[in-house]
Amino acid sequence: MLGNHAIVEGAIAAGCRFFAGYPITPANEICEHMAQRMPEVGGRFIQMEDELGSIYAICGASLAGKKAMTATASAGYNYMQEGIEYAVADEIPIVIVDVMRQRGENFPTQSDVMQARYGAAGDHEMIVLTPSSVQELFDLTFEAFNLAERFRNPVIVLSEATISLMREGIRIPPPDQLEVVNRKKPIVPPKEFMAFRGEEDLVPRMSEIGDGYQVLYTHNPHDERGRIAWTPRMYEELYNRIEKKIAGKADEIAMYDAESTEDAEVVVIAYGSEARGCIEAVRTARGMGVKAGMLKLKNIWPVPAKAMQDSTRKAKKVLVPEMNTGRYVHVVKEVLGCSAEVISVPKNQGRIHSPEEILSEIRRHSSWSIRI
């Protein structure tokens, strides 16, 4: 299956019934396949006039009770930051796929890892998933909807030209094996309903347009009922809660695969397509007797700090290969900088590191190196 089609199938399996998009390479197959599939599953597809149209159309559909998604690529993702900020502030569950591409060109990159986290204005935390295979495009798009519904927040699936345009065999589990999460509905009558009062998990319940709950969704600071109002303390409480509902669950959200990390002296931390070559290199290094380990991150935001710490207990050096000029390495340094030497391994040529390249980096940085 084509990567971009796996995204669509993952979304549908999660209950996505509304898609709005605008053409952009290398995300077009998502839009095209959605146009084909939405009417077949009782959903609706619309090609909007621009990316701003797409992001707000999915906000509108989500407020009206539908699970909604859009897909774009880096340049289009820029435009969407405006709507993502609104969705964060009004706690609207939506899913956005960004198939990263190089500036003005369609070749692969991982250069949106910071935009995905910090692109939107205002204080916020973000959930960003980083699939590395066609199977994971399905799995993580499915998961993205569950997380969006659970946290009432936008969730980003950060794909890459590399994976989105790749064909691989995948397994789509039967519906009864998939656990679909839906947003919490109000349990009190409209007059008592506090649309922006976090429950124990800091996430408020959510009504839907047309059900009589008459909620005001304002971009301005608002009280728990949703009314425009602000005092300095209320302002701080509102945005702290919105950030904390996700930041406080970083370890719970964390999705990763750790391999051979228990005794590893050199640990490779990679995400997305970069992880593909790394795992092979780590296994080869192990075969050579090098104590190498691998941590593959399936979400990079909120930062899976505990996974990083747990996987590098014995590590002296941590390598962070990326298909950009070296960006996420700064985050890894922030987490592990005091316990290990964190080394950036960037490659910004529109292609991932080969296993040989990673292997040579592992050997260069391992205390026990064999010369062949």
Added chain:
Amino acid sequence: MEHPNLKYVRGGELPHMFCQGCGCGQIMNALLFAIDQLRLDTRKMVAIGGVGCSSRIPAYLDMYAIHGIHGRTLAYATGIKLAKPEVKVVVLTGDGDCGSIGGNHLIHAARRNLDVTVIMVNNGVYAMTGGQVAPTTARGLYTTTSPRGNVERPFDICKLVETAGATYVARWTTAHPGALIQAIKQALSHRGFAFIEVVSQCPTIHGRHSLGIADPVENIEYLRKKSITRDQAAKASAEELNGKIVVGKFVEKRLPTLEDCYRELEAKVAATC
């Protein structure tokens, strides 16, 4: 005695934030009279505003409301209408909100004949931000960003949406409250893209600084005097039309809405599945 439209106002929201003599209160009241006279169920309605003075009106209405992002009202509306066609959508927007930053969404919503009512309050200026020139500001007028007079031609947004495919288009001013209520009733009852431009006074900024009229009543009087009906305009010369506000209903026709087109498509898909 309580105001008859108070029942449609969100609890605890008054007093409103509009300046004394602003047209937004009149327009909100006209909308509420129209809703009341049509006996619409506000539980099945949503009001959407962007950013600007008029876009604040939805926040006062006791219905689902979006007080959203600048210019994006019709993009929200598209998602809502496709997700829940039975919900009635009223967009309250300004000349800057929908005629400038939201212009693309406006023309495409009109082209699609999206089944919504758009009330565009045209006060000829960016008032909330302090009086910058708008796409609707008359030529030669002084604003904070046209300190030597506006060099650009103003936009006729009624003509724009008519050309784009709107199926109901009308223009009135705050000096025509009765006609405005009637027009809003027609627009709310219309199936398809209904657009009403309401030329409104802004005594605080536009009136005082650009027109030299600070008094609200004089501002409304100014709008009344400048207005001519569509029929009068048809007989007038270009010179006589200069600086006039042409009021009346320009378009009212029945064409398939976006929802109709989706239903047709879905019936086709159902037949082949």
